[in-house]
């Protein structure tokens with residue numbers, strides 16, 4: 195039996211088979227420097243004298259080219275967190291309100307954890323789980339640097355295998371985020387050594403882990419609660435195919451279009467970019483299941499996400 199092509203040539207052939215002619219522009223934009231925003235820390239907004247007027251995304255400003263890093267405020271907390279705008283939008287698509295019980299299943303380094311925590315202004319609890327001890331350490335520092343002590347008392351950092359969480363605490367959380375480990379092609383393209391050892395098996399094996407995490411999150415979600423699956427991959431095997439398998443095998447949930455999401459005017463052919471000018475729309479493209487931000491369309495991402503609601 196012929197082995198599947200691997201390394202850089204195999205990588206190009208594989209993504210070209212997924213994306214057709216669009217792969218060339220996607221590849222080019224994945225190699226461009228990432229567009230990032232400074233997301234202002236909501237817990238210290240009253241301490242900040244002024245915010246840049248740039249209203250690119252609510253509560254965010256484009257990262258200036260001469261940005262020297264977040265500043266410390268009087269309370270000792272940092273003033274802003276640097277993120278990809280697509281990550282901000284996706285995390286905000288998971289409905290979280292004051293008083294909710296929230297689980298962030300794959301949390302480090304913690305950018306999305308901060309967004310979830312900021313919705314629990316007066317009450318509610320957040321569990322931020324991360325399997326890797328080293329990355330869990332970074333997560334703990336981020337929480338300490340950005341969230342005031344009183345609110346931190348309602349946040350727990352855990353180090354479990356997220357794919358088993360649903361068995362331990364079924365039907366428990368109002369909202370669960372599964373920001374799954376994924377191929378991260380932007381990172382791969384920047385790392386020739388990793389690219390040399392790439393093979394299609396990588397995505398297939400990740401898809402198994404992602405499916406297990408998604409099933410676990412579904413179990414852990416309370417009836418009527420929401421769970422949001424996301425990756426920073428453009429590999430459909432890790433995105434729509436994981437959701438398709440979930441939809442086929444499980445029942446008792448509905449896929450939701452997040453409220454207020456401004457969808458890009460994607461054409462009927464998913465292999466063509468939604469807009470001729472990649473800066474024309476801030477909205478993600480609709481896929482068979484869920485939505486995706488692609489860098490050749492909006493300048494940032496990639497970020498795939500799909501919001502579900504468990505039936506009450």
Ligand code: SAM
Nearest residue numbers: 300301302303304305306325326355356373375
């Ligand atoms: N949500 C994070 C953020 O916004 O900063 C990024 C999460 S990253 C895409 C995925 C994380 O999942 C990695 O830190 C990885 O170590 C962790 N991870 C991988 N397998 C896991 C598992 N089975 N259970 C929990 N965490 C896992």
